[in-house]
Amino acid sequence: MSHMNFMEMYRALIAAPSISATVPSLDMSNREVINLLATWCESLGFTIEITELESSPGKYNLAAKLGDGDGGLMLAGHTDTVPFDDSRWQFDPFKLSEQDNKLFGLGSIDMKGFFAFVINALQEIDAEIGIKNIKQPITLLATADEETTMSGAIEIAKQNKLRPSRCIIGEPTDMVPVYTHKGHMSTAIRITGKAGHSSDPDAGLNAIEVMHLVIAQLLKLKEDIKNKYSFPDFKIPYPTLNLGHIHGGDNANRICGCCELHIDMRPIPGISIAELQAMLLQAVAPINDKYPNAVAVIDLHDPIPAFSGSTDSSLVKLAEKLSGEKAQAVNYCTEAPFLQQLGCETIVMGPGSIQQAHQPDEFLAMEKIKPSQEIIKQLIFQSCFE
Template identity: 50%
Template sequence: MSQPIPSLLTMMHELLSEISVSSTSAQWDTGNRRVIDKLAGWLNSLGFQCEIIPLTNRGNKANLIATLGSGPGGLVLAGHTDTVPFNEERWDMNPLALTEQDNKLFGLGSTDMKGFFPIAIEAAKSFLEQPLQQPLIILATADEESSMDGARELAAQGRPKARVAVIGEPTDLKPIRMHKGIMMEAITVVGRAGHSSNPALGNNAMEAMHVVMSDLLAFRAQLQQRYNNPLFDVAVPTLNLGCIHGGDNPNRICGQCELHFDLRALPGMDNSEIRYEIEQRLKPLAAQLNVNISLRSLVKHIQPFEQNPDSELVKYAEQLTGHSAAPVAFATEAPFMQQLGMDTIVMGPGSIDQAHQPNEYMALNQVQPAVDLLRQLIARFCL
């Protein structure tokens, strides 16, 4: 028999109380071990075999693989334990606590996505006395909100292994089988500074960047001619020129300029191939303009995700929810679950509209339906 563990809402409160911010800025970034250790303690008391796997060279961050039962197939219920940074002064309540108000559960990570774990645990409790034919795995990852290094390391390690995976990101309990990829890149142009009174004294990097930007926009138009998926609200790949920095004074020829851009590829496109195309376009521009042009990745690429609409997992999720599996604009760890050989969907309680902002909440009326939905998935793929 399992040892008593806290109630669902108490578990949610305890998880939200542990800060686990993931950020590319060292000022904000923290570890997630206290969240992982708390989850492992609860799951271990329920009879799960728990393995805590620290991230390489980052001892304060770890993944958790908690397994109930054994066998070659089974179901992974996956989520990330980190949150985005937050501004406490913009919250109407304590972000590091669970506040129940107006039939909503407020708190940082309530919907994105610490709140998924107590729901998964509550669903799993119904199967503790039943012999599972295939394993149930609860997977908790690190650093989804910044590098996705937790999921990347798991994919590289080849674990966990199961037949299907459900990632509990907030989708209002509707199945998601597609999303776009992400690549964020920086282009740096180095010219030659000089006195602005005589253009011949230098080579203006900002003017060269103007040519580069025009070429990027032409490339965007070509991509949008080549690729289209009407299932997405934005049916074409996007390329956003996000920020630009260059020069230091009006009376000095700009010697260096840097542009950051974001490209969202559709399923069927490959980030590496797109990046290679961009590199090949930049080379003749550098020669033409007599400047140095370099391209570097700001974050590791996330490939587009697509699950076969005819897979058993998709069909069963559609049957359970009454909703057709759809695409979303945001990215998830789904491509890494697919790398592990699992049919994968994204489906969880809460709305993505509430994520990454003050007063984040999960609607209380989604909690029990989420528990019931996960119970049905466990019964289908583990019994």
């Protein structure tokens, strides 16, 4: 491959659809993006390993490495995007469009565009000093299905074949280093009652009435975890519990036989997924005692633990120095808790604003390109070439 400029790479990445979705009709393979990255990395002398996910056939991870042995820097990102609502986009989501000093496109900041920044930095280093003059290995990791199951990162962690010393996950943070973030649990509370005619309430068990008791317990749990746990670096310093969706019953003159509530919980460092799950089960236990087997607690997806880093790590210090920004804690979650299991210092730091993620007309502000390019280049250079 001949040298590709930044905009050409950006355009090619946006033009390769790679939506991951829980709805099968919207779900796509990410192979086209993986093939692009493999070609670009091979041209720079990287060795390439492409693996199909065991849990999601047709989805792929890419690990491209330059240099021998363990250690060095891993630059990681996901290749998939969220679905989009065509009626809310003014631009073609799969065509990089420039207007008002912005680059529009699906994945422009969340987060296929990050790979263009990385390859551009590697090409510049190669032109200046020769990329083969590295002192510590460089790994580019591209994962699948972050937007749905995080299966790509989970499988990388389980395989445990990669052993970098440092990892930068290029989610959009406006190049502010993120050293910790909350986790994510989505849980269904399903009440199974007994349907019947509304004229004889005692002949059935009204699932909505039972859910009323459950909600009272959940609101108590919400206050308990708010008052018991705190991590002051977060804007919202406590674990949160949100009642997000509820549905029950089918007609006004029938006793409701089934009611389901979906809740969202956001653990912070210091409280594990297992602890929150136990608290949730404990909260509904009295109701199950009163109405045996009426309350079921079901994970809607594999829970994502909180990511806990340290502001004292050498990678955080380097990122703060280069960006001029103090490391932050954020409420959203990423692949960091899984990739951190590889034993590396880990931060989340990438171009673009999180405010644009999952939004119609997603864009990268063009005035941020050059500063972001320079920071990424220096992160690579000072980690692997000095």
